[in-house]
Each structure stands twice: as C-alpha cells, then as structure tokens.
Amino acid sequence: MGGYHSPWADEETHQVGHLARSFFERSVLPHTQRFGAQHRVDRETWTEAGRLGLLCPSIPQEYGGGGGTFAHEAAVLWEQGRLADDCLPYAIHSTVVPHYVERYGSEEQKRRWLPALAAGTLVGAIAMSEPSGGSDLKRVRTVARREGDHYVISGAKSFVTNGSMAGLVLVVARTGEQGAHGLSIIGVEKEHATGLSHGGPLKKIGQHGQDTRELFLDDVRVPVENLIGESEGRGFAQLMAQLPQERLAIAVGAVAQAEYAVELAVRYAKERTVFGGPLWDLQNTRLTLADCATEVRIARVFLDHCVVRHLSGGLDAATASQSKYHSTDLLSSVADRCLQVFGGYGYVLEYPIARIYAGARVQRIYGGANEVMRELVARSM
Ligand SMILES: Cc1cc2nc3c(=O)[nH]c(=O)nc-3n(C[C@H](O)[C@H](O)[C@H](O)COP(=O)(O)OP(=O)(O)OC[C@H]3O[C@@H](n4cnc5c(N)ncnc54)[C@H](O)[C@@H]3O)c2cc1C
Known part of the structure; x- marks a missing residue:
C-alpha cells in the first residue's frame, strides 16, 4: 500500500x-x-x-x-x-x-x-528503574552522598539496557530530600567506577540480542563534576523534559514494525495455499489484514503529527504519551493478528513475525508503562 x-x-x-x-x-x-x-x-x-x-x-x-x-x-x-x-x-x-x-x-x-x-x-545507558519500582521515579532509592569532591553512590538498578556494554551510565540517584526535588542524574564512567558491577543477562521473552542487566552500585566514587546539570536536585525535571523524546522514539519503531508485520502477512497469505487456494482469497484473511493496514496508517499519521510538532519544539508530554501507548498497543494487536496468518510458522523465531510479536510486548511496559501514559494524558485533560 x-x-x-x-x-x-x-x-x-x-x-x-x-x-x-x-x-x-x-x-x-x-x-x-x-x-x-x-x-x-x-x-x-x-x-x-x-x-x-x-x-x-x-x-x-x-x-x-x-x-x-x-x-x-x-x-x-x-x-x-x-x-x-x-x-x-x-x-x-x-x-x-x-x-x-x-x-x-x-x-x-x-x-x-x-x-x-x-x-x-x-556505549551509553541510562539507569532509572530500580528493583523496588520503575514507574514511580520519585521514589528512587539509590543514594549519592557527597564526600568532598566526590559522590559516593550506593544502590541497585534494574533492567538497564546496554548494562554490560555501557562505558557511560547516567544514574538517577538521590542527592537530597525524599521526593522529586531530591533527585539528580550523575554520569558514571565504568572505566573509573570501582564498585560498579552488573548481573548476568536477563533472559527475556523477546529482544534477545539486547543487553539488559541489573546494575549494582557499591560505594561507587564519582567526581562531583559528573553531575548532569548546574546543581543538584534537577534530575526529575530533566527526566520529565527528555522522556517525551524517548517515548516518541519508541512510537517510531512501533509503527514501523507494525507496518512491516502487515506487509509480511500479506506477502505470506498470497503465497500460502490452504484448502486448494491462496490463503489470501479467504475473506477472513483479507478483512483482518485490511483492518491492520488501516489501523497502522492511522497510527502513522498521528505519529507524523507528533514528529512534526517535536521538530518545531511544540510536542507536549501528554501527546508524546498518547503516541507511545497508542502505537505500542497497536503493535501488539497487529503483530498478534498477523502472526495468526502464518499459522505455526508464525511461532518460529526464525520468522521475523515471531520476533516482532515477542518484542512488541515489552514496548507497552518500558519507556513508561502504558497505564502511566494514560494517566499522564488524563492529567492533562
Ligand atoms: C527489556 C527492558 C528494557 C528496559 N530498559 C530500561 C533502561 O534502559 N533504563 C531504565 O531505567 N529502565 C529500563 N527498563 C525498565 C522499565 O522502564 C520498567 O520496567 C517500567 O518503567 C515499569 O517499571 P516496573 O517494571 O518496576 O513496574 P512497576 O512500576 O512495578 O509497575 C508494574 C505495573 O503496574 C502498573 N502501573 C504502574 N504504575 C501505574 C499507574 N500510575 N497507574 C496504573 N497502573 C500502573 C503497570 O501496568 C505496570 O506495568 C527496561 C525494562 C525492560 C523490560
């Protein structure tokens, strides 16, 4: 199309x-x-x-x-x-x-x-989420206490993408009071970070090639110059300002994968024979894939609206959240319907449709769970 x-x-x-x-x-x-x-x-x-x-x-x-x-x-x-x-x-x-x-x-x-x-x-990584919770960033427990010209950072981070490969990890840590105003982001350079270690690779249901690890910070000494920002306590505001771009990036990938999933399923349905004729000739297949193509196109137009607004500096957090949760929910639903067209082959990881399906699931969770996205949208109404 x-x-x-x-x-x-x-x-x-x-x-x-x-x-x-x-x-x-x-x-x-x-x-x-x-x-x-x-x-x-x-x-x-x-x-x-x-x-x-x-x-x-x-x-x-x-x-x-x-x-x-x-x-x-x-x-x-x-x-x-x-x-x-x-x-x-x-x-x-x-x-x-x-x-x-x-x-x-x-x-x-x-x-x-x-x-x-x-x-x-x-290689870069960002460590926000913790074992005790990733959605409620105001409750980050990792602590960076000041000792002379250094921060001494202690805590644990969960699900860090690039966790073992990263040479630079932006760590969200508490430098002050409880709540949002006590958070800062500190650049931890692995090369100089005694006390920084990572767990084994997390065995996920999809995205197997991605390096997702737990990180452990055991009194890691980092020069105060590695604080991101002019003063402590700005971390939460920095996250809130940057997360819309991260969410938009997730949305771009999700819509692209959904579009590809539909193309793969159409191609397969036209080649596959069932009951003596092309799978494509069955009305159920045609209508299902027509629905998928229509929904993906609508998502793409909305995504493009968000990208254009972002390029002009006018994308607000709620609209970025809409794009993130809508596109990733859609990807899951489209991948599921397209996989069905492949029958048993859709369940085999060698087929890209299987990888799209498995990788889709987490996109509704990371970058902010889709329920949190809807909450942010509701708050703006
Ligand atoms: C493969 C992968 C890669 C990741 N990469 C990174 C990374 O690089 N850096 C990083 O910091 N984190 C990363 N994460 C962590 C990810 O951002 C968190 O998993 C996510 O924010 C959810 O946090 P949680 O898992 O602690 O779930 P919780 O915060 O415990 O939430 C559990 C569930 O509760 C529901 N929920 C939570 N809050 C609300 C709410 N306010 N209203 C309604 N429902 C709610 C949602 O359904 C949510 O899924 C990654 C995760 C995965 C799986």
Whole structure:
C-alpha cells in the first residue's frame, strides 16, 4: 500500500534511512541468532554504526554528532523497525543518553562524552528503574552522598539496557530530600567506577540480542563534576523534559514494525495455499489484514503529527504519551493478528513475525508503562 510520505522526511533523511537500512541488513540482521545467544551485539557493531555517521545524528557537529534533527534519528529508527531488528538498542544510545549530556551537561562533559558516543567507542545507558519500582521515579532509592569532591553512590538498578556494554551510565540517584526535588542524574564512567558491577543477562521473552542487566552500585566514587546539570536536585525535571523524546522514539519503531508485520502477512497469505487456494482469497484473511493496514496508517499519521510538532519544539508530554501507548498497543494487536496468518510458522523465531510479536510486548511496559501514559494524558485533560 503506497501513496503516503511522512511530512518530516526529505532527501537528506531518505539518505540517512538508506544508509541505516544497508547497515542493519549487512551488519546486524545476519547475526540475529548469535547476538541473541550472547545477549548483546558485538562491540564492533557500535563502532561501525559510528563510523557510518548513524549514531547521534541530531547532536551538533562540534561535539562529533551529525548536526541534524530528530528527523535524522527517526529515519534510522524507522528503518530499524521496518527490518524488525530487535538487537541494537539504538534509541537508548543515540536518541536518549546523548541528549541529557547535550542539553544539561557542562562543556567539559560534552567534549569528553559526546564525540565518543557518536563514534560508538563509548556505549551509553541510562539507569532509572530500580528493583523496588520503575514507574514511580520519585521514589528512587539509590543514594549519592557527597564526600568532598566526590559522590559516593550506593544502590541497585534494574533492567538497564546496554548494562554490560555501557562505558557511560547516567544514574538517577538521590542527592537530597525524599521526593522529586531530591533527585539528580550523575554520569558514571565504568572505566573509573570501582564498585560498579552488573548481573548476568536477563533472559527475556523477546529482544534477545539486547543487553539488559541489573546494575549494582557499591560505594561507587564519582567526581562531583559528573553531575548532569548546574546543581543538584534537577534530575526529575530533566527526566520529565527528555522522556517525551524517548517515548516518541519508541512510537517510531512501533509503527514501523507494525507496518512491516502487515506487509509480511500479506506477502505470506498470497503465497500460502490452504484448502486448494491462496490463503489470501479467504475473506477472513483479507478483512483482518485490511483492518491492520488501516489501523497502522492511522497510527502513522498521528505519529507524523507528533514528529512534526517535536521538530518545531511544540510536542507536549501528554501527546508524546498518547503516541507511545497508542502505537505500542497497536503493535501488539497487529503483530498478534498477523502472526495468526502464518499459522505455526508464525511461532518460529526464525520468522521475523515471531520476533516482532515477542518484542512488541515489552514496548507497552518500558519507556513508561502504558497505564502511566494514560494517566499522564488524563492529567492533562
Ligand atoms: C527489556 C527492558 C528494557 C528496559 N530498559 C530500561 C533502561 O534502559 N533504563 C531504565 O531505567 N529502565 C529500563 N527498563 C525498565 C522499565 O522502564 C520498567 O520496567 C517500567 O518503567 C515499569 O517499571 P516496573 O517494571 O518496576 O513496574 P512497576 O512500576 O512495578 O509497575 C508494574 C505495573 O503496574 C502498573 N502501573 C504502574 N504504575 C501505574 C499507574 N500510575 N497507574 C496504573 N497502573 C500502573 C503497570 O501496568 C505496570 O506495568 C527496561 C525494562 C525492560 C523490560
């Protein structure tokens, strides 16, 4: 089904998308099984993406980035979703972590971390969630107490994407009173962080190639210069300002995967014979896939509306939440219906539809559970 072009896409983002597509096809997809077995991509996967200029495309060039906009990030995320890659945690590394540094970091932090993140020689992670809870960020228990020129950080973080590969972890920790105003974000560099360790790979039902770990901080000493922001207590406000972009990035990937799922199912239904004729000729198949295609197109138009608003600086948190929960709920539902078209083959991980289905489930949980998203929308009404 053609005839639709995202209004934010132009010649330049098409080129970025093209480059991203060939990178994923060449250097990621053929290794899906191996990455899944080792629960992470190779170190070189990141550096190759960096060499190609695919990492941090919206970070200013003076800090090693591509000097583009969110549209350039979206072009990469879109192609990754359209290929159903679920191994490379591109969004966390490129669309999330560097933006905290770029927006709130000191000049010294920007010069130290951003070029390395853009080159892929430094992998980024953000550690908000804790074993006691990920949704209620105001109750973060990890503590960073001041000792002279250092913070001494203690606590545990759960579900950290890039947890074992990351050289830079943005840790959300309590530097002050209980509640939102006592939180700060501190850049922990693994190389210098005695007392920082991670658990084994979490064996998830999908996204097997992603490096998701628990992190343990046992009196980790970090120079006070690694505080993100000019003063303590700004962490919660920084999270609230940056989470809409993270949620939009999730939405881009979700709609792209949903679109791909429909394409895969249509192709399969036209090739597969049941009861002596094409599966596609059964009205149930045709109507199901027509419904899926229509719902995906509506989601894409709304997503594009959000991307355009974000590019002009006008995307509010509630609208970003709408896009995140709507697109990820839709992905789950579309993946489920499309998988059914494949019959038993849809349950076999070798088929991309199976990976889309398994990877869809968590997208309703991370980046803010969809119930929390709906709560944020309701609060704005
Ligand atoms: C694969 C994966 C990767 C992740 N990557 C990262 C990462 O890189 N960094 C990071 O910090 N975290 C990461 N997370 C954690 C993720 O963000 C949290 O799992 C999520 O925020 C939910 O927190 P929780 O699991 O503690 O669930 P809880 O906070 O205990 O919530 C459990 C459930 O309760 C319901 N709920 C919660 N709050 C409300 C509410 N206000 N109203 C109604 N219902 C509610 C929701 O259904 C929710 O799913 C990742 C998680 C996974 C699974």
